[in-house]
Amino acid sequence: MLAYLIRRLFAAAVMLVVIIMVVFGIFFLVPKWAGVDIALSFVGKQADPAAVAGVREKLGLSDPIYMQVWEFFKGIFAGRTYSAGGDVTHCAAPCFGYSFKSEQAVWPVLTDRFPVTLGLALGAAVLWLVFGVAAGVLSALKRGSLWDRSAMVVALAGVSLPIYFTGMLSLAIFAFGLKWLNAQYVPLDQSFTGWFGGMILPWITLAFLYAAMYARITRATMLEVLGEDYIRTARAKGLREQTVIGKHAMRSTMTPILTMLGMDLGALIGGAILTESTFNLPGLGRAVLDAIRNQDLPIILGVTLITSLAVLLANLVVDILYAVIDPRVRLA
């Protein structure tokens, strides 16, 4: 188990370095090969030549590539100072870049937005796990029944309906029509009830989509597991049916669900763009959407990096949980 853990952590560290280099490559090398002046996109197309030259020098774009990568790395861990002549811009560690357009370091933007997205993702995950898995198990146990059929139709709708449709619809009905909930985001540190009330619709909207997927996966996996020989053995021992299902079958069913959860949570923490923009939540997804609109490259880069790190971290956690659930994984 310990060896597995160390191996997995080491792999994650290597992956981390690779991710940073790939992201750097996408943002700095690809435009270079394509013949696009990066400095221009960092300042804006209408900027005067002097400002462009300044940014070019600050970013060290004329330096050899390995120097640029090194500076980029060093910035993440030790902070970075951009200077061109007398014009000095400091970016404290961890420096994920500096937006010359909005004149702010990227990291504070990320940390500012991150709690909103985290709250959205975690809250929705709890909802979709509880309802998706429960619906899936029930459907499997009552296969072919009216419940199963209607649950699967709802699940199909959940998977197919886009978030901006369900989101807008729920806003129109519950926030503007019935006025049960407010459509305004209130930060958690201001008022818990305000935050909670504002998050209910985003949570439900996001969870609806995922609960639908999880219900389908749970149902399929549970049906497969129920056909396994070891379930028959469990019954042959004289176990109660609730133990057979709740302990023996659920343990095997959880494995693929956990894998999905890791991936989905990782991706969502990088920003639920559609949900955040539909409900006007100031999270990472909104930040990246705004940045794309303004062609604010450093912010996009920062969010991309954070998203990759979140996926990496989530996968690491899933892999460790995996080994806890399935003893055979520990050998691999």
Next chain:
Amino acid sequence: MTELSKSGAAVGEPTAASHAATAFLEVRDLKVHFPTDDGLVKSVDGLSFKLEKGKTLGIVGESGSGKSVTSLGIMGLHTAGQYGKRKARISGEIWLNGTELLSADPDHVRKLRGRDMAMIFQDPLSALHPYYTIGQQIVEAYRIHHNVDKKTARKRAVEMLDRVGIPQPDKRVDNYPHEFSGGMRQRAMIAMSLVNNPELLIADEPTTALDVTVQAQILDLIRDLQKEFGSAVIIITHDLGVVAELADDILVMYGGRCVERGPADKVFYEPRHPYTWGLLGSMPRLDREQQDRLIPVKGSPPSLINVPSGCAFNPRCPYADVPKDNLTRTVRPELTEVGSDHWAACHMTQEQRERIWTEEIAPKL
């Protein structure tokens, strides 16, 4: 006709079946049917037998003859955990120790499972839960039926693993099934089945997934444990060699019905049904001189949805035309007594069968 009615009473026709059974295990006219889209699959269609404690019954037949369905039926595993609408239809009577199981409260039958009757499955790798240690699984089996703490149950698990010949049982008890070899897994499975000293042990092809050297060990183990615990054992197999070693009585199944049953040496040395002849002919034997080839039973097992009319074996039977009046294809033969406690379901007369066996079949085996 006298023969027919006599057999009817002995195998327990429904009319005479309302009284409680005297044998330890008595199955009367058991039918297990599964509704499917294509029709009703009659996996077991009127099976009756008795088994006393300390005795071993071998149930033999091809794949799809209803052997496993019978054993799962006795364990009540067709009705437990049946979800959805397609439920198995079971009728008949199963008497275990004076209790009729099919009409009993399902929760009562559940409590008997694992305690009074236990089962060993064919493939121990897939029959053991991959996520729990061997110890956890045996402890669980013990604690459902015994109100003891985990420590006591664990001691019992180690003791059982030791009994079935697992080396270093106090260490191996914490292993997972994938850390065991095939033979050891089957030993662990047997340890789990026997942890509650069941009075009835059903072994469903216990050696099929194992290699030959391990097969013999497992069979020895089952025999030794039976002697020790005095249980009744049903051993289900398609391997006549296995039953030859273990069984006191043999029941040959074909198409969901019993075609021949009797004491093991009778069925082996004086078989009275053409299907049993076929099984014997297709079995490799080391104690006879080398023959040219094994003689297979031609054709394939019958469809259990459209069972051939008359004798289910008639399309494959080389002697289907021996009885007069096309009887084999029109009338289903009932079990008739052909020797002392030896029964066969065939339309041929006793003389015809004896003649064919001694003149045509026996010399070729």
